[in-house]
Amino acid sequence: MVYAFKTRQDYIESLYKMIKPLESYYNQDTPGKLLIGQGTSGTVYSQSTREVEGFLRILWGVGPLLVQNKDEKLIEIILSGLKEGTNPSNENYWGTPQNYDQLIVEMASLSTLLLLNPSLWELLTSKEQDNVFNWLNTVNNRKTPKNNWLFFRILVNVCFKKLGRKYSQEMMDQDFKLIEEFYIGNGWYYDGRETQMDYYISFAIHYYSLIYCKFMEDDDIERVLLFKKRAKEFAKSFQYWFDANGEAIPFGRSLTYRFAQSAFWSALVFADVEALPWGEIRGIIERNMTRWCEHDIFLRDGRLTIGYHYENLVMAEGYNGAGSPYWAFKTFLLLAVDEKHPFWESESLSKKSTEKTYLIPEARMLMQNSPNQVQAFVSGQLEPNQAHIEAKYSKLVYSTVFGFSVSKGNLFYSQGGFDNCLALSEDDSYYRTKFKTESFDVTEDYVRSVWKPWKDVCVTTIVIPMNGWHVRVHDIETRRSLIVREGGFSTPVSDTTCFENDHGLICESSIGTSLLTPIIGFEEVEYTVNEPNTNLFFKHSGHPSSKTKLKAGKHRLISLVGGIASGDEQWLTQPTVVVDGNILTLVQGESRKQIKL
Numbered sequence: 060m061v062y063a064f065k066t067r068q069d070y071i072e073s074l075y076k077m078i079k080p081l082e083s084y085y086n087q088d089t090p091g092k093l094l095i096g097q098g099t100s101g102t103v104y105s106q107s108t109r110e111v112e113g114f115l116r117i118l119w120g121v122g123p124l125l126v127q128n129k130d131e132k133l134i135e136i137i138l139s140g141l142k143e144g145t146n147p148s149n150e151n152y153w154g155t156p157q158n159y160d161q162l163i164v165e166m167a168s169l170s171t172l173l174l175l176n177p178s179l180w181e182l183l184t185s186k187e188q189d190n191v192f193n194w195l196n197t198v199n200n201r202k203t204p205k206n207n208w209l210f211f212r213i214l215v216n217v218c219f220k221k222l223g224r225k226y227s228q229e230m231m232d233q234d235f236k237l238i239e240e241f242y243i244g245n246g247w248y249y250d251g252r253e254t255q256m257d258y259y260i261s262f263a264i265h266y267y268s269l270i271y272c273k274f275m276e277d278d279d280i281e282r283v284l285l286f287k288k289r290a291k292e293f294a295k296s297f298q299y300w301f302d303a304n305g306e307a308i309p310f311g312r313s314l315t316y317r318f319a320q321s322a323f324w325s326a327l328v329f330a331d332v333e334a335l336p337w338g339e340i341r342g343i344i345e346r347n348m349t350r351w352c353e354h355d356i357f358l359r360d361g362r363l364t365i366g367y368h369y370e371n372l373v374m375a376e377g378y379n380g381a382g383s384p385y386w387a388f389k390t391f392l393l394l395a396v397d398e399k400h401p402f403w404e405s406e407s408l409s410k411k412s413t414e415k416t417y418l419i420p421e422a423r424m425l426m427q428n429s430p431n432q433v434q435a436f437v438s439g440q441l442e443p444n445q446a447h448i449e450a451k452y453s454k455l456v457y458s459t460v461f462g463f464s465v466s467k468g469n470l471f472y473s474q475g476g477f478d479n480c481l482a483l484s485e486d487d488s489y490y491r492t493k494f495k496t497e498s499f500d501v502t503e504d505y506v507r508s509v510w511k512p513w514k515d516v517c518v519t520t521i522v523i524p525m526n527g528w529h530v531r532v533h534d535i536e537t538r539r540s541l542i543v544r545e546g547g548f549s550t551p552v553s554d555t556t557c558f559e560n561d562h563g564l565i566c567e568s569s570i571g572t573s574l575l576t577p578i579i580g581f582e583e584v585e586y587t588v589n590e591p592n593t594n595l596f597f598k599h600s601g602h603p604s605s606k607t608k609l610k611a612g613k614h615r616l617i618s619l620v621g622g623i624a625s626g627d628e629q630w631l632t633q634p635t636v637v638v639d640g641n642i643l644t645l646v647q648g649e650s651r652k653q654i655k656l
Contacts, residue, residue: 060361062352064345065407067398073352074120074391078133081117081359085136091144091151093117096380100365100372104161111153113382120388122172123178123329123395137172138179142187144196153194158202161378166195167211167267170218174274175395176597180222192224198410199227204239206251207259209234210267217274235282238264245588246293249422254441256422257311258454261297261323262389265290269326270392287332290323294334296419299426302433303410305346306459309595310435311452312445314367315379319350322389328402329392337401344408348390352501356384363387367462367595373593374465374584376445378489416524418503425506427524432460432571432624436522436529438499438508449494454479455506455522455531460571460624461548462596464589475595478549478602479620481520481533483512484542493520505654515539523654525645527630530578532643532656533616537609545581545605548573548622549589549633551597556587562633563619564603574621575603578636580618582607617643618645 060076084094093113097134102109121133156162169191175179180188196219198212213234220228231384241248241264241327243256250259268286276283300308300320307320321344327334334340355369363384364370396402417426427434440452447465454463456479464476469490475482482490491512501506505523514517515538523530531545550568563576563582575584587604594600605618617638623630634647642655 060357062349064348067394068450070391070394071124073348074124074394076361077363077388078117078120080358084113089151090136091140091153093382100381102380102383103377103462105381107154108161109380109382111144111162111423112165112380113385114144115116115168116382116385116389118168118172120391121393122168123392123437125172125176126395127397128394130564134166134179134182138182141169141183141191141615145190145192147193156194156197156201158203159204163198163201163203163208163211164603166198167214170211170214171270173218174214174221174270177222179230195219199230204251205237207263207267210271213271214267217271220278221274230451242289243421245421246289246291246294247296247419249444252442254439255311255443255452256440258313258316258320259311259335260293262316262386264325265293266326266389269323269330269332272330273523277613285444287330290327290330290332291334293323296417296422298335298339298410298412298421299417299428299433300435301343301347301410302428302431302459303346304431304459305348305350306433306458307347308433308435308459309367309462310437310457311440312376312442312448313379314451315365315375315384315596316386317356317363317367317384318388319389320349321347322392325390325393328400329395330399330587331396332413333401335411336408337405338499340409342407342409344390344393347411351387357596369598371592371595373467373592374447414505415526417536418501420501423499423501425501425503425524427527427529429527429624429627429630431626432458432622434458434524434527434622436501436506436524438501438506439496441495443495449492450476453493453496455481455493455520456524456529456555456620456622458548461550461573461622462594462600464549464594464600464602467590467593472544472604473587474590475591476589477544477546477587477604478589478594478600479614480546481518481531482544482546483516483518484544485539487542490544504652513539516541521654521656523643523645523652525647525650525652528619528621528628528634528647530573530634530636530643530645531616531618531620535614535616536612537614538611540611541609542606543609543616544574545574545577545616545618545620546587547603547620549597549600549602551592552588552599552601555586555601557603559584563605565602566601569625571622571624571627572631573603574619574623574633575605576619576621576633577605578617578619579615579638580607581605581618583638
């Protein structure tokens with residue numbers, strides 16, 4: 060299947076191509092549910108809710124589509140589902156949402172559908188309207204997590220207001236007050252927890268804010284202006300999460316939502332906020348959508364899978380069901396504007412954010428740019444309640460070319476997916492790596508983290524980036540003997556060739572070159588072949604690693620690590636590292652850094 064994203068019509072046709080495989084999963088006997096939600100894997104919520112999720116998440120794409128392109132067949136499916144799903148006396152009733160219910164999440168797409176297409180509301184009888192209202196209105200009497208979920212209730216009440224139904228301004232004011240507490244500055248929020256600045260800032264908080272702006276422009280002028288201002292500020296730094304080829308940094312939870320990475324840019328179009336020149340925004344979305352559809356993200360029948368670059372349950376969260384990946388349809392919001400919008404009339408432009416390094420202090424990230432890759436050096440981030448959080452938030456570096464790995468077990472090193480991290484063990488089994496950061500600094504020159512894999516083991520890690528390379532300095536104070544391993548960037552096993560030279564291990568592959576050079580403290584290097592399905596990019600991956608043994612006491616370990624993308628060969632020249640006491644000097648050509656350790 061070929062997907063194109065050059066013109067507005069391309070987006071429409073691509074959306075239809077993604078919807079068509081779902082037709083056989085709509086059953087006349089169970090309207091309001093998409094039986095894809097049954098899947099063959101489980102979630103923290105019930106099968107019935109998974110089926111409702113599948114039905115309602117499709118609306119993120121169908122809602123915008125119907126604004127300019129009426130499709131009677133889709134309208135019939137939607138209306139039939141609404142009528143039966145919100146009727147408490149019907150056997151296909153979706154269920155009455157409870158506190159912290161997944162059904163509350165799915166209210167957002169339904170509310171947005173009705174905001175975009177109020178004519179659908181008029182096709183319901185008075186009783187049917189009451190049923191939809193009553194089902195949605197339960198959110199005003201339910202507890203939700205104090206994070207991006209607050210916007211679900213806000214959107215429901217905006218929907219009620221615009222449809223002329225009773226709404227709760229009190230609840231909206233209460234939720235906005237909490238959201239305001241999340242604001243950090245320069246357009247950045249945290250998602251309910253001060254250590255979490257991931258894609259939920261873009262495809263949730265800003266996305267919903269911009270929908271609010273569109274529909275409340277005349278009702279809440281001051282807040283709308285504030286949200287638009289923050290969106291413009293956010294865009295300036297968020298653009299650095301995307302490389303020149305369309306790949307975005309794999310980081311944080313809910314990565315199975317894939318091209319929802321571009322949802323924020325689409326919402327800017329919808330709200331008519333030119334945060335960057337329209338041509339640049341168009342280029343970001345076009346490249347990201349195209350890149351995603353080149354990956355192995357669809358089943359043979361065209362359905363989206365749980366996973367990232369390929370179908371992969373290992374990396375999933377407990378709330379990822381078979382219908383969950385259709386959260387990605389949020390990016391089709393731009394279809395709600397017609398072809399006369401300046402976005403569609405603009406020429407798609409190449410990436411303009413080309414500074415070699417860019418500091419995003421609010422996200423606790425130092426970004427490193429090359430012509431074909433973005434790397435993000437992160438510290439101090441954490442979301443403590445989901446799967447693989449140490450891998451999704453606490454790696455030393457994240458790459459748009461080499462991806463990252465999650466654990467399939469920590470009994471042996473090869474099970475742990477320990478690329479781009481320091482892993483420690485007492486007996487070469489049950490490895491531990493950085494999870495929670497005790498303290499940190501993120502500067503324009505380096506990233507520093509202090510962390511404790513055990514109560515009596517303290518590690519201070521300093522990472523110093525330079526042109527696709529970086530130096531890692533680990534100062535370890537331990538009261539126990541340890542086996543310590545350093546992991547570099549992953550490559551696909553199938554086409555990787557490794558060789559050693561006087562400096563260390565070089566692993567060449569079609570996607571780029573991964574290099575690991577021990578400077579101080581490490582005794583041996585190898586290419587570690589990891590368990591299949593641990594890397595988010597490659598079905599079977601490996602990474603260069605080094606190893607040493609430490610006795611109780613104080614130790615300093617230093618490595619030079621490179622991840623050079625294919626096409627960036629000009630950066631392959633290895634930097635020189637000189638350590639003089641507590642002064643480390645890093646030199647590559649005309650680039651030079653000197654850091655006090």
